[in-house]
Amino acid sequence: MTSDNTPVLTIRDYSLAYRVPAGKIEVLKGIDLTVHRGEIVGLVGESGSGKSSLASAIMRYLPGNAEENAGEIRLGETDLRAQSQRAMADIRGRRISMVFQDPATSLNPTLRLGEQLAEVLIRHQGLSKDQAWREGEARLAHVGLKTPAEMMRRFPHEVSGGEKQRVVITTAFACNPELIIFDEPTTALDVITARQILDLFGALQAETGVASLYISHDLALLSQTARRVAVLEKGTIVEEGETAALFRAPAHPYTRALIDAVPHPEKPLVEAPVGTTAPPLVRIRDVSVHYGRKGLLDTLLRRDFQRVAGNRSITLDIQPGEVLGIVGESGSGKSTLAKAMTGLNAFEGLIEFDGRPLRGLSDMNRSYRRDVQIIFQHPDASLNPRQKISEILARPIKLYGNKDAGTTRDRIVAMLERVRLPASTIDRYPHQLSGGEKQRIAIARAFLSNPRLVICDEITSALDVSVQASVIELLMELHRETGATYVFITHDINLVRQIAHRIAVMYRGDLIEVAPASAIADPDRKPYTRELLAAVTPPASTQRAQPTLS
Amino acid sequence: MSASYILKRIALIFYTLVVVSLLVFAITQILPADAAVMMLGENATADALEALRQQMGLNDPIWLQYLHWAGGVLQGDFGTSLRTGQPVGPALFSALGTSLTLAAFALVFMLLLAIPMGIIAAVRRGKFADLSVSFISYIGVSLPEFVTATLAVVLVADWWKLLPPAGYVPLTQDFWGGLERLILPVIVVSVMMIAHVSRMVRSELVDVMHTDYIRAARLKGLTPRRVLFRHGLRNALLPTITIVALDVGYLLGGVIVVEEIFSIPGIGRSLMSAIQARDLPVIQAGVMIMATTYAVVNFIADVTYAWLDKRIQYD
CATH class of the missing domain: 3.40.50.300 (P-loop containing nucleotide triphosphate hydrolases)
Known part of the structure; x- marks a missing residue:
């Protein structure tokens, strides 16, 4: 001084x-x-x-x-x-x-x-x-x-x-x-x-x-x-x-x-959607989720009970082969919707999957569970720390596997190869792997049942940028190979603009709007969408000398 | 904490007590004892027995008997002891008073020792002080009360003749004399509780001292004393409250051995002799009184917890 x-x-x-x-x-x-x-x-x-x-x-x-x-x-x-x-x-x-x-x-x-x-x-x-x-x-x-x-x-x-x-x-x-x-x-x-x-x-x-x-x-x-x-x-x-x-x-x-x-919205990583004349894979009609339970005393006193709305009559179609991004702040109901779709939350309203109506957990049968897979944010919490990778990945094969598609071990090794992990990973425990590797295991587990819909709930949020980039690359590759439909939940708007066909914006339990990813930044979007986009820091590389395109 | 939360907890206490009373009543119905035979003796005539049964309402349907009994309890009438013919209530309440006196002294004594021991062990983790506290704790946990009580009586009262070996004098009658007789039982009862409460304080405090908010408090330049006592201890003591409330249950019913060795007419001892004599009204009343005390103490613990940790707001 x-x-x-x-x-x-x-x-x-x-x-x-x-x-x-x-x-x-x-x-x-x-x-x-x-x-x-x-x-x-x-x-x-x-x-x-x-x-x-x-x-x-x-x-x-x-x-x-x-x-x-x-x-x-x-x-x-x-x-x-x-x-x-x-x-x-x-x-x-x-x-x-x-x-x-x-x-x-x-x-x-x-x-x-x-x-x-x-x-x-x-x-x-x-x-x-x-x-x-x-x-x-x-x-x-x-x-x-x-x-x-x-x-x-x-x-x-x-x-x-x-x-x-x-x-x-x-x-x-x-x-x-x-x-x-x-x-x-x-x-x-x-x-x-x-x-x-x-x-x-x-x-x-x-x-x-x-x-x-x-x-x-x-x-x-x-x-x-x-x-x-x-x-x-x-x-x-x-x-x-x-x-x-x-x-x-x-x-x-x-x-x-x-x-x-760093994700860059101007560089899409996903191919343009094919002309969609096919009926939607998922139709969500007036789906609401409420949290909280009426207590004994409320019942006794005949008191009105105010439940917390996690989702308020969401109506949404998801096309087969589409990547649908869902964005919103924490508490906006993104994950609540994902949980309703996988039967982890009770919901009101109707979800139609491939034309089959679902009104609750009891309608979600074995084939639905095989077709719809979810990947969570923290692989540490979603992979059992006491099981080897071989046990973790054998589960979907035992549950949904095709009997004549080779031995369980062979199929696991083949899957590990698809998610770019060495075959030796099979005998390791989750704690012996890095964060990115663990998330690849979670992805492998989801894809082993050959799902038609994969819900990714903030799956790259806990990862470093460079690891995130490689996990995203893998997901997009699997998307091209399998044609599975993705619901990609994230708060990273730059990222979702890069990989999604359409983006759904949620705010406090309501679906504000759904727009094509290419048009999400248009000035005629709803006010909340504009506010959200304005808050996003543009990617660093925009400061790099860009070759003049015009 | 909202008034509604407190009301809810009180409603829950009543609900608990109704369930307990049903259970107690049902169990005493199953016990192989006929109240009339108990009162009149084996040689009573059938007519005399029948007359007494009529008089006591023993021939009524069970639900009616329960309502009679429960109605009496609500008015403070716990019935008459089959053994002594005296009303049950006054005798048991005096025993409860004795037990609560012992419990109160034991709790205060235990907390005065256990909390500092836990703090020292946590702060000096892995050092000599920590190991000594652990060692003392394990001895406390592993020695049954009859061993510590006998040791205490033999050493302090018999050999060194420092304190009277047994007996109980109400503090209202002779404060210093009563206190003198309480010292040994209080120490014996506390030893085991000191062990687990100090372990609890230690492990909670160690956890709390590794949280982000403790790091933040330290990096704000606060003095180590303030970080420990204002930021750390408060959060570490919260779970201890629950443990202490459970200990009160132990102090009321679980210290029969101690009451027996030191001849303290506590509620545990009264209940034990009632069970031996198949004195149904005393058993029923004793269990009800203990359940009520237990429920009230836990209620106090919950309210204290919610008051100290404002995040607890169930309603």
């Missing part, structure tokens, strides 16, 4: 490893990074690249088995590595603060939001309880919360995700720190909420001139927020530069691969 030229954050030749029984795992290697006042530096990398470890190293919050080299981490003139934990406690929250990925887990569920904000002011600014509370209210009003006094008294579960993240951000800015580390602050939020939080971040950043280290896996987002970007691959910064230049002409192959993996 002696002069304006001293960077707020200086990291020089810093390496970090974790000691494990089997030896040492190197997580960061020779990191050099500086962040100046008023600057936003993006740190991009996939899971396992070490970006969160770097944040922990700066905060001096490392596990006991961490082993560091002699590298340097300075905050202004202060050598952070020389600070005791007690001294760090004075620095944390006052000179460096942090905003975390998920406001739902980074706020204490049993303390009022006000207390969690005010405690920082009490700790670092020496305010009294009353002063801190009043100051907190003023700060919350400043970040655009309409009823700050009420917000202070609420508990985290009583407010929305966006409101929670506003409180977390207010807390981070509370003591006017020199540096704020943002660790994927919008990843857990909906598109529209994320956009609002980004706008708020931009405004506060401009106002306070704080130095920001913005960690993200989202290149598109960084291309818009950060002035400089550092690309982290396996603990090494492979490329660093001014954002626009870096995206225009990435020098390192890894950066190029990352940029190319």
Whole structure:
């Protein structure tokens, strides 16, 4: 802080490893990074690249088995590595603060939001309880919360995700720190909420001139927020530069691969639908789903019971061979509809599959279950951790398999080959595979029964961009080979524009509209659709020099 | 927490008690005992027995007998003991008072020790303090009460003559004398509960201290003390409330051995002797009183839980 030229954050030749029984795992290697006042530096990398470890190293919050080299981490003139934990406690929250990925887990569920904000002011600014509370209210009003006094008294579960993240951000800015580390602050939020939080971040950043280290896996987002970007691959910064230049002409192959993996709505990955004269494969007529159950006391008191609507009379046709995307915020009813179609939720109304009417679970017979398969978001939760891949994949074959199509094992190996996994995978357990590999197993399981309809419920959301790209490529290949119909549920609008024929937009249980993917950005779409699309960050590669097409 | 939630819980208590009363009544009907024979003795004449049965309503249909009994219970009349001929209610309520006194002291004593032990074990996880707490806990869990009680009596009362070996004096009568006699039973009863409550506090606290919100609290620069007590402990203690409420049930009915060794006229002991004497009205009343106390304690635990953790709002 002696002069304006001293960077707020200086990291020089810093390496970090974790000691494990089997030896040492190197997580960061020779990191050099500086962040100046008023600057936003993006740190991009996939899971396992070490970006969160770097944040922990700066905060001096490392596990006991961490082993560091002699590298340097300075905050202004202060050598952070020389600070005791007690001294760090004075620095944390006052000179460096942090905003975390998920406001739902980074706020204490049993303390009022006000207390969690005010405690920082009490700790670092020496305010009294009353002063801190009043100051907190003023700060919350400043970040655009309409009823700050009420917000202070609420508990985290009583407010929305966006409101929670506003409180977390207010807390981070509370003591006017020199540096704020943002660790994927919008990843857990909906598109529209994320956009609002980004706008708020931009405004506060401009106002306070704080130095920001913005960690993200989202290149598109960084291309818009950060002035400089550092690309982290396996603990090494492979490329660093001014954002626009870096995206225009990435020098390192890894950066190029990352940029190319970002979904791009202008590059469709699916062939145009064939002229559809065939009757729809699925006809959904006035399907409603309600959550909640009438309690005993309600019945006794003859009280009216208000159930929560998950879906409100959805009517929709799905053509054979089509890829139908369903988009919407969390809570919009996308997954509820998928669950109704697979019999996991009770529903009212009518679903017709291939001309056969279904009014409930009892109508979903064996052949329906074979024809309709669902793949879930988290393969960790949908694959039994105690079963080998051979057992997991033998199930659909035993249930629906064609007796004379070879032995179970042969068919599993053949399927593994189709999903680009080595045959040796068959004798492994799910935990021995990576996230992308596990999701391939889930896809293999769905396709083993030769389904006619495959419902993909946010299946790439938990994956890194490059892994997502390869899983999508696989899905599209299987689509061409099998001609199966897809219902692809996602919140990634850039992605769905790339792979779907038509897109259904849902909002709070209602189907807003269904439009061809190519026409989803048309100006005459419904207001909510326009709002949703406006909130989407355009893909990073749009900043690359595009060959002029006109 | 809404008023409707509390009302719902109270309605549930009544429902539970009705079911318990039906069960108790049904079971006592199956027991091989004829109240008239019990009262008049084996040698009574058939006429005398018949007259008494008429008088006591034993010839009425069972549902009518149940309604008579339940109606009496609602008015505080638990009937007359077959053995002593005295009203059941007053005797049992005094026994309940004794048991609750023991339970209250034991709970307070146990919590005062178990919570700090759990905290120390969690904070010093894997260190000497943690291992010592675990060691003490396992000894507490593995020794049955009759062993600890006998040991306590032999060592403290018999050898060292520090405290009276047994007996019970109501605190209202002689506060210090009564307290002195409560010390040993309270310690014996607490030992087992200390073991599992401190284990519970430890494991919950270890889990809580690994959550994101604790990391966030630390990275806000809060003092370790505030992180532990304000952010961590509160959440870690919530599940303990449920465990403590279950312990009250154990303290009321499960400490017969302790009551026996220390000659404490608690409700467990009264019930035991009633069962031996086939004293039906006392059995029925005893079970009802214990079930009610248990239900009320669990209700208090649920309300406390909902008050501490505002996310619990069933309605």
